[in-house]
Amino acid sequence: MIEPATFHVITTELVVGSFALAGLCFVLHSLISIQNKESQFVTMMDSTAHIALLFGLLALPFAIASGINSSPSGAHTSPLLANKMLLSTAGGGLALGVLFTRWRMGNDDASRHLHNAFGSISTGCMLLTASLGGTYTRADSLTEFLPFVKESTLLLPAWMSIFVILIILAALIVRQTSTIKHG
């Protein structure tokens, strides 16, 4: 039987690799499209970024679940682990949003760079999460210059988290009904 820690390493490699490729392609997509919108690389980068993001997103739940299981005391016992969990879900939310908007709303020229920025920030969240993993297991990583992510975390009370969830869901529903009405 494979141990959760070993499985976590495998899944995080998948997530980090996929998200890193996606992030690079999002940045290149913006840079190339500024130069030449008609370039074949624009389409290539766009497709690669979204497929890589989708692949990384598919591996993400396994990485989060195995990460929680491989910690003997749970993510709530260390600010570093709590930040890892919050960053990975933030990155996952962004990635999901990017994929969903690309699927449902298509490729809109006006918001192309904003879309790419969200994709890149999602990658940033994932890479920072992975880097914190390095800090946790090896006490060393490329983000040692960010001490606050190891020592403190911004925790909301449970009621506020529920409030945020409800607000966002309500906003999405209002926006959806408003679009249909005016369309």
Place this chain on the structure above:
Amino acid sequence: MKQKLVLLLALSLLVPLHVSGNPGGVGNSLENMQCGGACHGDANQNATSNLQLGLQPSGTVWAGQPTEITVQISGFDTSHDIDQIGIFLLSSTNANNDIPTTDGWSILSDGMGGSNNYIEYASVDSNVLTHSWILRADEVGEKILYVSVHHGDNSGTDAGSPFFGVSQAFEINVEAIPENLQRIDPEYQPPASREVGESTTLCLKTIAASDVVIEWREPSGESYQVETTQNNGCWNAVLPPALSVSTIEWRAILDGEGPQQTTPWFSLASVEPTWEADETALLLQSIAHLVLFFGLVLLVRKPKRIDDEFKDYMEESL
């Protein structure tokens, strides 16, 4: 543009990065000699440490009784530039199942507030490093223990390599304890750590003891005696709270029919209160993050209206 991009990517791959093993260590833990297949245990990568490794039990080792095992590592002279060192106490050199607990030992104290066979020193200030574990053997007979070290060294011909060293086998003869000799209950587990500001009430279970005195000492070496009271088969004594992160040591002096018995010094580390968040709140906040950032991406995008879609369709048809 394309050529510049390729050149930039190629150059970025050539940028040398500072690469080292586990410069911050892996923390005190229960580890096999190969430490999970790390570089120090890999014969293709490591270099042999020339530190001298010794091991000595203090006095007779009785079955079922705590005994102090002192490890001595020497050779930290000026020819070495060692900062951090990891020390293993092992029962074999098989590289798996070699933690002493797999060979009938219990680790009562690792001297650093835990019960691990692997401990780390962040720095070594003298030529000789001495460290003690408190172990308990479960049965009479011959047992073998080894000491092993993992460290780096920034000097010498192998500077920068992961160094590995393992001692010779040290035989430990575990003897049966004489009948009616006053002793600690073989099941007794001494506390290894506590939080700063907390006092510790010891509940020491003994066999054939008529009186017990607890002695404890500060890190500076000054020692104090605490009287005990017997209650429900326990000898109770209260160790005072520590005001800062520190480690005190305590031992029990047992009187009875036989000659007075003194236990090894047990370490009791005082640590900062552990950080703990509400697990449910953290889980809810994680879900909130997912929903918030998902919603954010959707909400900042201009909605694509039905007339837009119709326009797109018409444009495509034309």
